[in-house]
Amino acid sequence: DSGSGDGEEQAIVAGTAPGFPPFEIKQDGELTGFDVELLEAVVEAAPGYTFDRWSEFEFDSLIPALTGGDIDVIAAAMTITEERRQTIAFTDAYYEADQSILVRADGDFQPTELGDLAGRPIGAQTGTTGEGVIRSELIETGDLSESNYNGYGNYTLAVQDLENGNIDAIVIDKPVAETFASERDVEVAFTYETGEEYGFGIRQDAGDIQSALNEGLATVEEDGTYEELRNEWFSS
Ligand code: ARG
Structure with missing residues (x-):
């Protein structure tokens, strides 16, 4: 029609x-x-x-x-x-929206600022502003090596890897972090304001x-x- x-x-x-x-x-x-x-x-x-x-x-x-x-x-x-x-x-x-840092809900790792992610295996969806934060605030500053960064085709895969313990944190848009926290075994550790x-x-x-x-x-x-x-x- x-x-x-x-x-x-x-x-x-x-x-x-x-x-x-x-x-x-x-x-x-x-x-x-x-x-x-x-x-x-x-x-x-x-x-x-x-x-x-x-x-x-x-x-x-x-x-x-x-x-x-x-x-x-x-x-x-x-x-x-x-x-x-x-x-x-x-x-x-x-x-x-701002970016939030998602961690496992077991309370083992409780970062309060980006610097706490130094040297940890972390992830984001490829091509997102969350990945951009990891690159500009952690990799380019020398706090994180490129090999500690895991890029995912979508955030659902990243959340699975976080739950399984393959990575320790995810950088992701805050409203989406909150939704995953309500549905999965993950929680928001802190929010990084990007406006x-x-x-x-x-x-x-x-x-x-x-x-x-x-x-x-x-x-x-x-x-x-x-x-x-x-x-x-x-x-x-
Ligand atoms: N807001 C972020 C960006 O623009 C993440 C968007 C991801 N969107 C999606 N449908 N997976 O980079």
């Missing part, structure tokens, strides 16, 4: 990287989560656009998929960074999508949809 009567609407293919609760998750084979429901609502509220379908990738494949034209939008709790802005553009921000903002990623030459999505975002913020979804997916 194409369009809704008022002319041609452009169908949007969105890319995400599931395994990042509660933003994007697979539940009984179904893709859902805060980002998933929000992006669909934003696209439907964006003048001239309609939602088509989701395509799933590992996080570090999303930007190449976007620039290569396989998808039109990234909705993956992606932080707006200067580095990413060299390659893609973003909509207005829709969520704020990140998530935006939906679009191609740099897609100025029309950008303004339409920003308009859609403003609409769902004004009509209560945004708040409803936040209440549905976050306890606080």
Whole structure:
């Protein structure tokens, strides 16, 4: 089906990287989560656009998929960074987050600052800002050797390795850390403030999508949809 009567609407293919609760998750084979429901609502509220379908990738494949034209939008709790802005553009921000340090819930290792992770096997999802913190604050400072850093295709695998004792800590977005802590045998040791903002990623030459999505975002913020979804997916 194409369009809704008022002319041609452009169908949007969105890319995400599931395994990042509660933003994007697979539940009984179904893709859902805060980002998933929000992006669909934003696209439907964006003048001239309609939602088509989701395509799933590992996080570090999303930007190449976007620039290569396989998808039109990234909705993956992606932080707006200067580095990413060299390659893609973003909509207005829709969520704020810091990084948290996750450890096993057994209480054996209780770091209180990044320096406490020195010399420990630790992990993050490849290509994330959590990995960026490990590189800039621990590896580049000489506190951690590259061999102590474990990069994972997704954070679910990293949490498994943490539970199994293969690594001692994970650096991960705070809301996701809190979700894993409520579901798995892990806990938040401390939070490292980064003041990140998530935006939906679009191609740099897609100025029309950008303004339409920003308009859609403003609409769902004004009509209560945004708040409803936040209440549905976050306890606080
Ligand atoms: N906010 C972090 C970043 O932009 C992590 C995002 C990970 N997202 C995901 N769907 N796995 O790097």
